[in-house]
Amino acid sequence: MRVAVLGTGPVGQAVAARLDELDHQVTVGTRDPEGAMARTDPDNFGNPPFPVWASQHSDVSIATLPEATADAELIVNATNGAGSLEALEAAGEDNLAGKVLIDIANPLDFSGGMPPSLSVSNNDSLGEQIQRRFPEARVVKTLNTMNAYLMVDPKQLAGGDHTVFISGDDTDAKNQVAGVLESLGWSNIVDLGDITTARGTEMYLPLWLRIMGATQNPMFNIKVVR
Amino acid sequence: MRVAVLGTGPVGQAVAARLDELDHQVTVGTRDPEGAMARTDPDNFGNPPFPVWASQHSDVSIATLPEATADAELIVNATNGAGSLEALEAAGEDNLAGKVLIDIANPLDFSGGMPPSLSVSNNDSLGEQIQRRFPEARVVKTLNTMNAYLMVDPKQLAGGDHTVFISGDDTDAKNQVAGVLESLGWSNIVDLGDITTARGTEMYLPLWLRIMGATQNPMFNIKVVR
Numbered sequence: 001m002r003v004a005v006l007g008t009g010p011v012g013q014a015v016a017a018r019l020d021e022l023d024h025q026v027t028v029g030t031r032d033p034e035g036a037m038a039r040t041d042p043d044n045f046g047n048p049p050f051p052v053w054a055s056q057h058s059d060v061s062i063a064t065l066p067e068a069t070a071d072a073e074l075i076v077n078a079t080n081g082a083g084s085l086e087a088l089e090a091a092g093e094d095n096l097a098g099k100v101l102i103d104i105a106n107p108l109d110f111s112g113g114m115p116p117s118l119s120v121s122n123n124d125s126l127g128e129q130i131q132r133r134f135p136e137a138r139v140v141k142t143l144n145t146m147n148a149y150l151m152v153d154p155k156q157l158a159g160g161d162h163t164v165f166i167s168g169d170d171t172d173a174k175n176q177v178a179g180v181l182e183s184l185g186w187s188n189i190v191d192l193g194d195i196t197t198a199r200g201t202e203m204y205l206p207l208w209l210r211i212m213g214a215t216q217n218p219m220f221n222i223k224v225v226r
Numbered sequence: 227m228r229v230a231v232l233g234t235g236p237v238g239q240a241v242a243a244r245l246d247e248l249d250h251q252v253t254v255g256t257r258d259p260e261g262a263m264a265r266t267d268p269d270n271f272g273n274p275p276f277p278v279w280a281s282q283h284s285d286v287s288i289a290t291l292p293e294a295t296a297d298a299e300l301i302v303n304a305t306n307g308a309g310s311l312e313a314l315e316a317a318g319e320d321n322l323a324g325k326v327l328i329d330i331a332n333p334l335d336f337s338g339g340m341p342p343s344l345s346v347s348n349n350d351s352l353g354e355q356i357q358r359r360f361p362e363a364r365v366v367k368t369l370n371t372m373n374a375y376l377m378v379d380p381k382q383l384a385g386g387d388h389t390v391f392i393s394g395d396d397t398d399a400k401n402q403v404a405g406v407l408e409s410l411g412w413s414n415i416v417d418l419g420d421i422t423t424a425r426g427t428e429m430y431l432p433l434w435l436r437i438m439g440a441t442q443n444p445m446f447n448i449k450v451v452r
Contacts, residue, residue: 208426
């Protein structure tokens with residue numbers, strides 16, 4: 001599959017690398033490819049600058065947001081939640097229309113310090129905002145409830161015996177995304193329902209952040225025990 | 227222990243019954259004991275009216291909020307989140323001072339229909355509101371992330387292999403509450419930190435509600451897998 005992964009941060013890198021490993025044709029889309037490839041400083045998390053990652057993943061192309069999405073069969077929004085709507089706008093509505101758009105972003109607001117709060121919650125969600133703004137995109141919210149390394153390789157923790165959620169209005173799109181999740185190693189997939197259920201997974205983030213703060217280890221996930 | 231359980235709803239009933247079974251001296255506190263004992267209609271969930279439950283638990287006393295809390299060594303807030311501050315106000319600040327106050331309530335707002343949203347979230351929580359209003363109470367938020375039946379008997383699901391969280395500013399109070407939780411059957415107890423971490427567990431409720439909606443079964447809980 002031709003996949004556009006939007007975002008050059010840790011989530012974008014992890015998803016792009018894994019989909020490349022699974023032999024998809026992956027393009028990382030970013031607002032300013034030249035700027036991204038000119039970076040020399042580690043990111044805020046201490047990860048090497050993007051060009052180091054890019055040099056290690058030479059099968060992955062780097063392109064602008066419209067270029068990356070124009071021919072994509074699957075689009076992954078791995079941008080910062082605060083900039084997601086703007087990034088998708090820059091990709092262009094026509095380039096999203098009819099396509100499955102996996103939305104991993106969380107609307108984290110760091111303006112009040114750590115841990116972040118949410119910039120949208122309770123009666124709305126980023127997933128819904130994206131679906132409303134791009135009604136012809138087939139938005140599926142998923143993978144936003146765990147660390148990037150676990151997103152793409154769940155079996156490294158308890159053999160994969162933990163849960164990933166999906167939310168979206170389009171059943172066929174959710175089935176396709178479930179197939180992608182299975183290819184990543186997910187077996188415990190809970191379909192929560194329509195895109196409004198993204199409120200649930202986005203509002204879980206504050207608990208995720210507190211569990212992370214208490215355990216000092218981001219390599220955890222929750223399992224729905226029933 | 228002399229325990230005051232505030233609230234006559236399903237959570238109050240479940241907690242009071244279980245603590246009675248564990249040989250604590252339990253008083254259910256409610257604004258209007260006579261009114262509660264005069265009810266003849268099932269509650270909104272179809273449960274029998276309170277007097278039926280009371281007749282089946284004759285060791286449990288029923289009293290006003292100040293009466294129930296005055297001599298209590300442990301207080302459990304199992305009132306509706308929307309009425310919790312008012313109920314605790316009615317109990318009286320002096321009756322709460324210095325005592326461990328387990329807060330199970332969730333600030334659910336049903337005014338916008340189902341599923342409910344939260345009346346406080348993101349930058350504050352009901353747990354924090356209670357602690358701020360009653361600074362001498364030793365508030366511990368816990369048990370607010372699962373069904374009432376699981377709260378008091380976690381071993382009925384997967385042998386208890388799932389997680390309960392605690393949040394609070396007072397370490398001794400949290401240790402006492404952890405002891406109570408263990409007596410109920412909990413073994414997987416995660417201390418998230420101070421009372422501000424109640425934002426995490428209260429904001430999990432929207433996800434709980436969507437999982438419940440998707441699975442149509444309230445007898446589930448999450449386990450932190452790490």
